[in-house]
Amino acid sequence: xxxxxxxxxxxxxxxxxDDLPTEAVEAExxxxxxxxxxxxxxxxxxxxxxxxxGKKNGQINLDNVRAKMVVATAVDQDGNQLHQPGDxxxxxxxxx
Numbered sequence: 001x002x003x004x005x006x007x008x009x010x011x012x013x014x015x016x017x018d019d020l021p022t023e024a025v026e027a028e029x030x031x032x033x034x035x036x037x038x039x040x041x042x043x044x045x046x047x048x049x050x051x052x053x054g055k056k057n058g059q060i061n062l063d064n065v066r067a068k069m070v071v072a073t074a075v076d077q078d079g080n081q082l083h084q085p086g087d088x089x090x091x092x093x094x095x096x
Contacts, residue, residue: 022075037075046085047072067091 022037039047047068051060067088074082 035075036073
């Protein structure tokens with residue numbers, strides 16, 4: 001069996017890679033579809049830091065986590081985020 005040819009990536013090829021897949025997800029309860037994009041590294045870091053903020057002994061704060069995920073991942077058809085940080089408060093009523 002031949003070895004798989006290796007492609008060594010450059011800094012530029014890594015930084016310009018289109019590596020954030022977007023998927024249309026049916027939101028039946030909202031009467032349509034929503035585009036969800038994979039979190040960037042920074043978005044994921046912020047979300048994970050928020051989950052630990054204010055908790056003692058490494059406990060995870062899951063308060064409003066689903067709304068935070070929607071805010072962090074929902075995009076329009078051009079790939080622009082639909083929401084701004086803090087918009088998760090508007091979704092609170094959906095998850096109570």
